[in-house]
Amino acid sequence: MLNKPVFLDIFFSLLFKFELLNNLMPFSMEDMLFYDRMQFAFTITFHYLFPQLTMGLSLIIVYFKWKFLRTQLQSYNDAAKFWMRIFALNFAMGVVTGIPMEFQFGTNWAKFSELTGGIIGQTLAMEGMFSFFLESSFLGLFLFGEKLLGHKLHFLTGFLVFLGSWASGFLIIATHSWMQHPVGYEILSNGKFVLNNFGALFSNPWLLPSYLHNQLASMVTASFVIAAVGAFYILNKKHHSFGKLFVKTGVLFGLISSVLVAFPTGDWAAKNVVEYQPVTFAAMEGLFETQHGGAEIVLIGQPNVMEKKLDNKLAVPNILSFLTYKKWDATVKGLNEFNPEVYPTNIPGLYYAYHIMVGLGTLFIGIMAMAGVQLWRKKLYSSKWILWSLLFLLPFPYIANTTGWYTAELGRQPWLVYNLLRTSDGISPTVSSGNTLFTLLGFIGLYLLLGMLFLILVGKIINKGPLTSNT
Amino acid sequence: MELFWYIVLMSMLAIYVVLDGYDFGAGIIHLFFAKKEKDKKAITNAIGPFWDANEVWLIASGGILFFAFPTLYASSFSGFYLPLIMILWLLIFRAIGLELRGQIHNKLWEAVWDKAFGIASFLLALFFGIALGNVVRGVNLGMVENGVSAHEAHYFFLPLWNPTFSPTAEHLGIIDWFTILLGLLGAVTLTIHGANWIIFKTNSELNNKLKTVIFRLNIVLVSLVITSLVLWHIIAPKPFHNFMERPWLWVFPLLTLVGLFGLFGVRTYKKDGMGFVCSALFILGGFATTAASIFPKVLPSTNTVNPSLTIYNVAADEYGLSVGVYWFIVALILLIAYIFIQYRVFKGKMDDIGYGEH
Structure with a gap:
């Protein structure tokens, strides 16, 4: 999630090579920032x-x-x-x-x-x-x-x-x-x-859309957890009546919150990004070049920052323009319009975080809608495939919430205060990277135990x- | 405005030490004096519904420090980096020890979390004393070496110790013989304070034994207080200067002494709460005396190049501090209401109110 080797790389470097540590310059600001x-x-x-x-x-x-x-x-x-x-x-x-x-x-x-x-x-x-x-x-x-x-x-x-x-x-x-x-x-x-x-x-103007979006996302997690525990009880033939109550409640809350988290609150939150952080929006959508006369929405593809393009792209024409500006042929600015100095520091990470969130959000609406239909037809508690889906989807709202926050935070980079204070100017000047790595490893150990x-x-x-x- | 927020912050920190202090102390008693399962149960019952709310005072004080004195917050939190992170780890261990102990009924499981809770409590009491010692002693602001600052005037970094363990060395450490003395003073004080709380809130068989423990520990405490007062003169010139200037400040040392000597009567008090009042007085008085002694400094500088941090050079701007008064008063009124409600529900001895049986 950073422009340095990602998290697991630290472990592997520590375990096998010590390369990362050997390369560290003492007191290097960049390493302090990284840790x-x-x-x-x-x-x-x-x-x-x-x-x-x-x-x-x-x-x-x-x-x-x-x-x-x-x-x-x-x-x-x-x-x-x-x-x-x-x-x-x-x-x-x-x-x-x-x-x-x-x-x-x-x-x-x-x-x-x-x-x-x-x-x-x-x-x-x-x-x-x-x-x-x-x-x-x-x-x-x-x-x-x-x-x-x-x-x-x-x-x-x-x-x-x-x-x-x-x-x-x-x-x-x-x-x-x-x-x-x-x-x-x-x-x-x-x-x-x-x-x-x-x-x-x-x-x-940033506050209300973000707050509602976030609280609804929290509702999505809670609904899916309740539904998954209910499905577990029904499938396990234990606590059957509670299982039904939990699945029903989870599906009702889940259906409402899954829809509202996307429309209108997710849409509002994205509009803020378009308006106040256009360069972030371009990176989120994987738009390296400005698209005149209607921008396509990318469903799948890997950002290739070196060559400024998406590899293996699968996209639908004009949808992005419509979603962003309610006009099929509106122009959407690409990264090429901006100074690389203000590019988000981790474009692929930001792009993936955003696409995982949106993809999962769509999946949640789909599964909750189907569960809702089955509930209405009074067949929910015997629809094994829905119950299994609800059970297995348990971790995914957590992933969607986390990647949603990564989108917001990676999208704000390289700034702590947007356009005013750079992240690299915010760190503690006297705390060396060795001390931070020590406490980071401590936190990792302690949190794994927790x-x-x-x-x-x-x-x-x-x-x-x-x-x-x-x- | 600075003075108003200084008083708010110091009061909140003092309340925090009195409140979380008794549950650290209860943890130390739990570690050293509670042998029977019944006694352990009584101790955890006595702090069960409270410790979490007590810790909120620390978080809220941290918030007020951040808001009113951002430069002090930035300087001290980065300068005392390692001990602060370790305090966090200890707080986590202590919390999971308390909360997880009752979740699985297995002797080994319970023993592990009992020890985690007890040891973390003891270390925290020690660390908070050491922290106080560091503030009194001061730090090398700007990390001056040979008359030149290596960093901005209000930043510093302290390792855990230096090889000499001397509070007057050029390269200071968190732990030296002066701060460790205050650490011990803190640990003894909170042990007494925790014992008083247990006596106050329970009818356990431990209570009579604890009264003797308090009496004996208080002798140790008196000697520690005298020693540290003497040594204080070596660390800081004229520690009672402020008291000479404003004689009404003597009320704080006086309260400390009342509390300290009141503790000797713990075996004779009719009301079980009296001992707790005494140790609370001692803590509040001692805390206020220390703060008043270095006022308006909040973090003294040990070099002559960079000035000490005072409430005036670390505060946020005037508008922010003034606007904060409005929401603070609202929050304070709500807080008093919450405390009143909680007190009504949980008053008296805790034996009848089961805790931890989720």
Whole structure:
């Protein structure tokens, strides 16, 4: 995902050749930048595996609890309690892997923090003060307070946890939006960014489309996870009634969110890229040359940056022009129109990330639509092939969410603050690459352990299944 | 505005140390003094519903530091790179130790996570003391060598130690004999504090034993406090200068002493919460005394080339700091409401409220 050897290459170099390390110049800025980026990329990729489930899942748990209050059917409450156990585990993982994210702004990106802290510090501090305190105060009550509080208050604590996690997402994406499309700032003579309009941080045109797109993508993950667990129960002939409930709920939420994540929110988000980061858009779509009189949309192909073309291209004419400008013959700018200085640093990575996200998103709509039809025909629970598909699709929303974020982040390169502050100018000046590699390896080891423990425990909860209460 | 945010930040950090301090301390007690399964259970029950919320104070303080004093955040977080990342790893280990222990009922599994939780708690208490020592001692800002700065005036980097372990050497390290002394002081303080919390929140059989432990440890603590006060004069000239200028500041050292000597009475107090009040006073007073002693510095410079970092040369701009007051007040009101609700639900001894049986 970077213009240096990708992640596994580090391992292989370390294991077999030590070539990468031998080539390092001591104190070389480029290597410092490389390891700082690697560490942030690795830790945030791992971290976001958890919030993307908990944000969506909290809404679905609140839905189960609400259905229980409405219908008084115990199975809804049991379903809520079952998913709360999975939520709690994911939430804990999200918290422990989230603290390093906040620390790393200072530890690895000190210059960036110093220059922009007066602005992005606002939204990040607000996240701590508003959403973390809200979540942490009510999570305990939500997880352990059902008997103590009664069902109505318990529903309320669940709702507050949901609110806290979505507020957290909002403030993070407000921060992200400022980096993508800086607003409400001025730059002092010493290079510092200072805020001159607080409201602009929240009326940023980048914010709302990104936020909705992201939250719906989180809903997609949660829906597919619920549907997959339901399919697992039905196919496994265990917890059959819960299996049906989970598949049905997953398909309903999944169908709605899969459609909305593409249209209109994904479309809005892309329009922002077209308008504010046209060079990124060209790289995402693999357009090396400007296409006059209607641009084709590339379905498959490998970017060949050396020869400035796509290898093995499969494309449909004029669609891109229509999707972008609602005109079949509109001109779409290619990379050739821009100065290579501002090209995204990893064009193939950006292109693949974007195409994987879009491809998977299309697949999700297709499978959820078919499942929806089967549900309507009351044949869903006996459609083995749909159930198997739902089960096997479990990891793919995670991949789509991750590649979606890679699209946004690789697309912003080579900038930290778009067009204003280069990534290479944001790293900590005194932290050597040797120290960063040390901590990166530490994080890899620790997170591998965490990941294994997580899978064992989540597997245990799913295998045990929901408990049916007698009350 | 700088002063307002300085007070906010210091108060939040002090609250963090008092709150997360007792669950670090409980972890240390768990490691060294809890032998029976029942006692271990009582300890984890006493901190179970709270530790996560306590840690939020650290994250929120970090956020406020980033927002109000971005230069200090950038300088100190990159300069103390290795210890900070290690603190993160320890926090992770501690959290998974607490949360995963009860997930599988197997003696070996439980033993592993008990140790992870206990050792990480102890190391964190030690590290936070060492961190305080580093701030008091100061760092080589700008990494000056032979009178020339190698970096911008407010950046530095410290290795974990230098070969001499001396706080007055030219090339400083995180760990030297002065900071390790404060580390031990931190560990002893939090052990006492954690023991007080367990006495306060449980009816375990351990409580009487813990009162004796507190009494004995407090003798150690008094001697550590005296030693570090003496040594402080070697590290920093005139540490009580600010107190002479503004005599009302003496209230902080006074509170510290009240707390410290109040701890000797732990075996006689009728109310179980009194010991906790004393150790909290000692921590708050000690923290405020330290901050007041170096004020307005927040990170002293050990060289003469580059100035110390003060709240005035590391703060964000005026507009940002002023606009922050509005949302901060809203957040503060909400926070007080949450704390009130939580306290209402979880008041009293914890034995009846089961925790960890997901």
